[in-house]
Amino acid sequence: MLHVLLHMARQAKPFTSEQIGEMLKTNPVVVRRTMAGLRDAGYVTSVTGPGGGWTIACDLEKTTLLDIQKAVGGPNLFVIGIDNPNPVCAVERAVNAALSEAMERAERMLLDRLGEVSLASLAIHFGGLCEGNHGSAK
Amino acid sequence: MLHVLLHMARQAKPFTSEQIGEMLKTNPVVVRRTMAGLRDAGYVTSVTGPGGGWTIACDLEKTTLLDIQKAVGGPNLFVIGIDNPNPVCAVERAVNAALSEAMERAERMLLDRLGEVSLASLAIHFGGLCEGNHGSAK
């Protein structure tokens, strides 16, 4: 998905769901499903009709991986979260108490890092490669 | 599962898979499946025949949540791991580079914490409650 966003940032014309589906080796409907989250969050726009499709609509500098993560998927970064914050089971409570602090710190560390990485910083590396492959034509 | 281990630590007699299944509201076969990992790792023993079942076989002080985690499940703590360490895709490489360090630190933090919590330390809280409920009879 990030792939697509960076591609979109390098082209003024919108991409259709079908084109994106080819890039991602998937289906136009699936593309619409996942893009819907980004559209609702305002990071991309979609227009119908001929010549329509998806266009990027955010500031690459200000949009981070955390934003994308939140818009696309859930905030479920960990496999073992603390499902039940106040369980009846005594053992569960004991485990929660023992681990909650470390979990929160680990999660915050990761989330902070996601929030530090902008799309623009990814585009730097990506852009360089694309110049080489496709030429810098416009 | 931890529940069961702590219960076993408080009773000399072995528990049958059926008894454990009742505690966990599941099936004897499912119990055997998950206990198999603990057995192979040497944290519990199982004997067949009448009067048989599962017995704890480890030092509560020395066995940590990390040990149990490794024996029971996989070491897959994170939802988004770096699946492909050296991908063809340029975007993926850029993302990996940007996040790998933070991920490793977060993972290590959590793993270290798991390794610090012994079964004995859980048993302290648990034990207290059980005395009250079941009496300390013998």
Next chain:
DNA sequence: TTTCTCGATACAACAAATGTTACGAATTAT
């Protein structure tokens, strides 16, 4: 009006986890 595109819904295919059934092997008691 025709064509292109997204939006949305419903359904199918697939995979993973969990639950179930069944049978064999080991152990104990009689």
Next chain:
DNA sequence: ATAATTCGTAACATTTGTTGTATCGAGAAA
């Protein structure tokens, strides 16, 4: 030795979540 109990294992069913597909309607452009 025989019977009863219990684990070990394999095969199969059920459930759940994800992904893929088909279809139809609505909006926009030529």
